[in-house]
Amino acid sequence: MTTPMTPGIQSGRLSADALSRNFEDLHAPLDAHEARVAADRCYFCHDAPCMTACPTSIDIPLFIRQIQTGTPEAAAKTILSQNILGGMCARVCPTETLCEEACVREEAEGKPVIIGQLQRYATDTLMAKGVHPFTRAAPTGKSIAVVGAGPAGLSCAHRLAMKGHDVTLYDGRAKAGGLNEYGIASYKSTNDFAAREVAWLLEIGGITVETGKMLGADLTLDALKSDHDAVFLAVGLGGVNALRIEGEDQAIAAVDFIEELRQSTDLTTLPVGRNVVVIGGGMTAVDAAVQSKLLGADTVTIAYRRSRAEMAASPFEQDLAAAKGVRLMFNVMPTAIADGTITLEYTATKDGKLSGTGETVTLPADQVFKAIGQTLTTDAGLKLEGGKIAVDAAGRTSLAGVWAGGDCATGGEDLTVTAVAEGRDAAEDIHAAVMGA
Amino acid sequence: MADLTTNFLGITSPNPFWLASAPPTDKEYNVRRAYEAGWGGVVWKTLGSEGPPVVNVSGPRYGAIWGADRRLLGLNNIELITDRPLQTNLEEITRVKKDYPDRALIVSLMVPCDEDSWKAILPMVEETGADGIELNFGCPHGMAERGMGAAVGQVPEYIQMVTEWCKKYYSKPVIVKLTPNITDIRNPARAAKAGGADAVSLINTINSITSVDLDLMAPQPTIGGKGTHGGYCGPAVKPIAMNMVAEIARDPQTAGLPISGIGGVTTWRDAAEFMALGAGNVQVCTAAMTYGFKVVQEMISGLSEWMDDKGYTSTADFIGKATPNVTDWQYLDLNYVTKAKIDPDACIKCGRCYIACEDTSHQAILMKEGRVFEVDDSECVACNLCVDVCPVEDCITMVELPKGELDERTGRKRGDYANWTTHPNNPSAQAAE
Numbered sequence: 001m002t003t004p005m006t007p008g009i010q011s012g013r014l015s016a017d018a019l020s021r022n023f024e025d026l027h028a029p030l031d032a033h034e035a036r037v038a039a040d041r042c043y044f045c046h047d048a049p050c051m052t053a054c055p056t057s058i059d060i061p062l063f064i065r066q067i068q069t070g071t072p073e074a075a076a077k078t079i080l081s082q083n084i085l086g087g088m089c090a091r092v093c094p095t096e097t098l099c100e101e102a103c104v105r106e107e108a109e110g111k112p113v114i115i116g117q118l119q120r121y122a123t124d125t126l127m128a129k130g131v132h133p134f135t136r137a138a139p140t141g142k143s144i145a146v147v148g149a150g151p152a153g154l155s156c157a158h159r160l161a162m163k164g165h166d167v168t169l170y171d172g173r174a175k176a177g178g179l180n181e182y183g184i185a186s187y188k189s190t191n192d193f194a195a196r197e198v199a200w201l202l203e204i205g206g207i208t209v210e211t212g213k214m215l216g217a218d219l220t221l222d223a224l225k226s227d228h229d230a231v232f233l234a235v236g237l238g239g240v241n242a243l244r245i246e247g248e249d250q251a252i253a254a255v256d257f258i259e260e261l262r263q264s265t266d267l268t269t270l271p272v273g274r275n276v277v278v279i280g281g282g283m284t285a286v287d288a289a290v291q292s293k294l295l296g297a298d299t300v301t302i303a304y305r306r307s308r309a310e311m312a313a314s315p316f317e318q319d320l321a322a323a324k325g326v327r328l329m330f331n332v333m334p335t336a337i338a339d340g341t342i343t344l345e346y347t348a349t350k351d352g353k354l355s356g357t358g359e360t361v362t363l364p365a366d367q368v369f370k371a372i373g374q375t376l377t378t379d380a381g382l383k384l385e386g387g388k389i390a391v392d393a394a395g396r397t398s399l400a401g402v403w404a405g406g407d408c409a410t411g412g413e414d415l416t417v418t419a420v421a422e423g424r425d426a427a428e429d430i431h432a433a434v435m436g437a
Numbered sequence: 438m439a440d441l442t443t444n445f446l447g448i449t450s451p452n453p454f455w456l457a458s459a460p461p462t463d464k465e466y467n468v469r470r471a472y473e474a475g476w477g478g479v480v481w482k483t484l485g486s487e488g489p490p491v492v493n494v495s496g497p498r499y500g501a502i503w504g505a506d507r508r509l510l511g512l513n514n515i516e517l518i519t520d521r522p523l524q525t526n527l528e529e530i531t532r533v534k535k536d537y538p539d540r541a542l543i544v545s546l547m548v549p550c551d552e553d554s555w556k557a558i559l560p561m562v563e564e565t566g567a568d569g570i571e572l573n574f575g576c577p578h579g580m581a582e583r584g585m586g587a588a589v590g591q592v593p594e595y596i597q598m599v600t601e602w603c604k605k606y607y608s609k610p611v612i613v614k615l616t617p618n619i620t621d622i623r624n625p626a627r628a629a630k631a632g633g634a635d636a637v638s639l640i641n642t643i644n645s646i647t648s649v650d651l652d653l654m655a656p657q658p659t660i661g662g663k664g665t666h667g668g669y670c671g672p673a674v675k676p677i678a679m680n681m682v683a684e685i686a687r688d689p690q691t692a693g694l695p696i697s698g699i700g701g702v703t704t705w706r707d708a709a710e711f712m713a714l715g716a717g718n719v720q721v722c723t724a725a726m727t728y729g730f731k732v733v734q735e736m737i738s739g740l741s742e743w744m745d746d747k748g749y750t751s752t753a754d755f756i757g758k759a760t761p762n763v764t765d766w767q768y769l770d771l772n773y774v775t776k777a778k779i780d781p782d783a784c785i786k787c788g789r790c791y792i793a794c795e796d797t798s799h800q801a802i803l804m805k806e807g808r809v810f811e812v813d814d815s816e817c818v819a820c821n822l823c824v825d826v827c828p829v830e831d832c833i834t835m836v837e838l839p840k841g842e843l844d845e846r847t848g849r850k851r852g853d854y855a856n857w858t859t860h861p862n863n864p865s866a867q868a869a870e
Contacts, residue, residue: 040505043828046788049808108785108829 004274004298008340009366011271013296019267022294026091026187026320027117035121039067041105041113049102050115055412055421056083060099060115067122076126077133079119084158084424085151087127087197088180089417090120091188094283096316098417127196132203137164139206142434145170145224147215148234150178151416152406154201155423156232156430161206163431168228169207172214178236179407180416182259185287187294189262216378225401230430233382233389233397233404234423237374237414243279247337254278254288254371261291273367276300277342279334280371282312288369289326300326301363305333305347305354335360337368376408385410395426403430439744441737443477443752445717446610446635446695448568450477450541453708453752454736457699457720458482458545458571458614461730463519465529469536474730475737478541480638480720483518483573484526486548486558491517491579497658500647500667509727511673513645515658515665517579518547523561530565543612547573547585550595552602559606569610572599574625575641577618577668590616590641593628600632610635612697615681617674618644622681623688630694637685638697638720640678642668671723675701679714683763686715703732705739712752713759771860772852774838775819777801777812783832784810790823790833798822815845 002012014022030038042064050060058079066075079086095101095116103112126133142165146157149171157167175181180194202209213219215235224231240253264270272295278285281304293300302321304311307330311318322328332344333356342365345356376387383390383398388410395403405422412418441452455478456462456471463482471479485491493516502511519526534542544567548554562570573580574590581588589595596613603611613629615622617640629637644666648657656664678700685691698716702708703724711719724732749755779790779802786808794802801816802823812823824833838844838851859866 037506040507043787043789045786046792047804047808048788049786104785104787 004296007274007366009271009273012268013272014268016268019295023186023190023267023291025190026185027120029124030114030117030121035067035072035118038114038118039064042068043104045104049104050099050113053098053102054082055098055415055418056089056424057421058082058086058099058119063122064113064115064118067118072122072125073129073131073133075118075122079123080126080133082424083417083420084155084201085180085197085416085420086119087123088151088189088194089420090116090123091193092180092184093415093417094314094316097314127200132200134158134162134204136162136204136206139166140164140435142166142229143168143227144430144434145228145231146234147171147219147224147231148178148236148406148408149176149198149209149211150234150236150406150419151180152234152409152419152423152426153178153232154198155420156234156403156405156427157207157423158201158204159424159427160232160430161204163427165206165229165431165434167207169209170213170215170219171209171211172217172235172238174211176209176211178234182262183255183284184262184416185258185291186262187291215380221380221382221399221402225399229401229434231402232395232423232426232430233380233402233408234406234419235376235378235408237407238377239375240370241373241375243334243370243372245334245336250337251279251368251370254280254284254369255374257288257369258284258291261295267295270295272297273365274298275340275364276367276369277363277365278302278369278371280304280369280373281306281310282371282373283317284374285369285371286313286317286321286326288371290321290324292367292369293324293326297367299364301329302326303329303332303334303342303344305331306349307331332361334368337365340364340366342368374407394429395422396429401433439741439750441477441741441744441752443718445541445697446569446612448478448541448543448610449539450718451475451539452477452733452737452740453712453718454478454733455480455541455543455697455718455720456725457722458543458573459722459726460514460516461722461725464521464526465533468529468533468542471725471730472533472537472540475733476540476730478543478568478718480543480545480571481526481530481567483545483547483576484523484558484562485518485546486554487523490520490522493517493520494660496660498667500645500657501671502647502673509671509723511645511647511669511671512723512726513642513647513667513669515578515660515667518545518573518576523558527561527565530562530567534566534568541569542567543569543571545571545573545614547576547580550584550589550599555599555602556606559603563607563609567609569612569635570603570607571612571614571638572603573614573641574599575614575616575618575639575668577616577642577644578665587616587618587641590614590625591619593624596625596628597632600629600634604633612636612638614641614699615639616641617677617681617700622684623691626685626688626691626694630691634694636695636697636717637691638699639681639685640674640700642670643674643677645669670701671727672701672703672707675703675707679711682711682716683714683760686757686760687763702736705736705743708736709740709743709755710759712756714763715757715760717756718752767857769856770854771857772855774842774844774851775835776814776817776838777819777821777823777833778836779810779812779823779833780831781809783829785829785832786810787828789826789828793822793826817846 044061063075063078099115100112106112177194276292276297278289336343343362389404391409403426406419407414443453458480498516576586580586613634646656698711699720708719791802
């Protein structure tokens, strides 16, 4: 029988029961009583710092007050009118560095109002009732292409549909949802939530989804431009940065592992190494490492080349990893992968430049994941900036009639919530452009 | 530790915390538990005349309002006086008093407004050995419709008459419990005194509808689709009760008449406040009904700590100490000036002071870069709203402007005491001699 100690990359290290427990909701949903108790802690601040900290500017004090007064459906409408993916954001937002960090209760007691969980309570309540609270405006006769059905694309498509436009939503993969569907740790989006949310979002009507259509392969920007009144690109970052070390071919992209896990229907068949090493320091590194551990890997190490303070993953994510038994190593960079081991060299920063100290350590590593950032796979002939499609504040690219947002475009952090905001705001600008002057 | 022994009308109890006449004091079982928990005294739930007892509803008797986290702030009830036979109650009272001689035991009474009814019940009560009686002239529902309770308490002449009968047929102290459902509490208190009452206790409950069931479209508690006004009590009524206590305490016609303070006493501090305003002791009900009899332990320890801290060795040391400072508005010093001051270190930046002042008051708080809130003394009228809405205690304080200092708002220096009676804007001002 396979156990965590079984050498090599193996499936079935844990029983089906243990796996199903391990991949339960990270935070169990609040029940009505818990929500009322949590909501009562909100002070209904003036010009609330939490709202300012939210990239989609959800009116948090208002929605929490609506929960307090027994109207979670009204709360959900407050949330969704600003952020149509409020349900997913409630699950995946790093609230500890956004709204909850800004909460005055954090300043007062070091314990913010649990805004994320309250948002989930409200949006779940509405979605459980099968209500889609928005309706379309009169048809405009305009047709808009949205390329990429991730958070930015979905948000843009919904807002455009609401304005009465006809939207064609293209995506290269088999399912819509983007990173919500393929790229987020599974314990943050249980019970197929990403797909259910997409289905619910599409209830607005006026959005035609065309999957299996990849920009650069199946679609060209020229054709899209000529077939539609405007184009919004939200193609994400499809490439993965290379380690550029000996044995690179033995390293797997963490995003691929996460995707395989998310799409798996039977986790007992999903193989994982006995000794896993994840290279990187962001959310993807943590998601891959924690899930490796939850799958039954015996040891899992995150190796990050800078210090803990510089780690992109939030302290909450770091603690989550540590609590699940992941070892966090700092100031180490990989130099070679070979024969089930990885060699790491210690690093130091001198004059602002990171370099190896010469001292190395070799760890057993049946499986190495690289999670050191993703790259744009197609520029579609647009002006780039720092490896991303250059856009202005309204999401306009260098080409008239083409907008872009989400991870593929400049501006904001690469977060679901930021992508939603960019998609929504681009939709408003597209609407003004196609209807206006 | 301060001695909390309190003498009220010659009745000594180990502390000033009595349970008010109400459901918690309806029977021997509860009263014994209360004494065991430490209550200094008990006013037994109101007894009625001999004969078939009253009948209560069998649907909900209580309605409530809540604060944050469903903390109960106000309770109302439509329960009547005891629904157990008179003899049962009298026997239990006798037994309990015998077993707890050091605790106060008062019997609350409500019988029809005729001399014979009182003449009949009082000797039976006297026989129990209880320390005194309390006349329930306050119950606002059910009994009032039968000419008792508040129906008596709202007519000072009846109060006086019944009190006189009680003093005639009963040898021990007579406390008259007053209803707040009147326009001027001083009149019934004066009537009680005129009738020979040894003390008044107040307040009884306030006419109220706590909530409406929006599906049934009926007041709550709802009995078969209908509701009626109930008697309101709990923390929410404390300000109303304290004002009435103070009115009686400072009324020259009733000054010195002992008062048992009732209305929302929940903590030691509430008790200390009632007593500072002139109550010789306090009676508690809702706090016990919310948290159980154990709450008295906090009241005892808290009052004792506070007395030690202040150097009071007996409750008599502070009873009525705040009464002389209760005055009429016209005697307030119109030259007294304070200004709000916000402690930036204590501030959690919620902005509630700012928006309260900006939207609803005097635009005297400035919101500066980085959510720094500052008071503009040239606009601050010292209303105190910012203090009241701030979630952090003592973050905003009212700082007194010393005499002779300039009030930036009025452009005048703070002067000596002067009140409305001599103010130039007062058409009936008296020129200072």
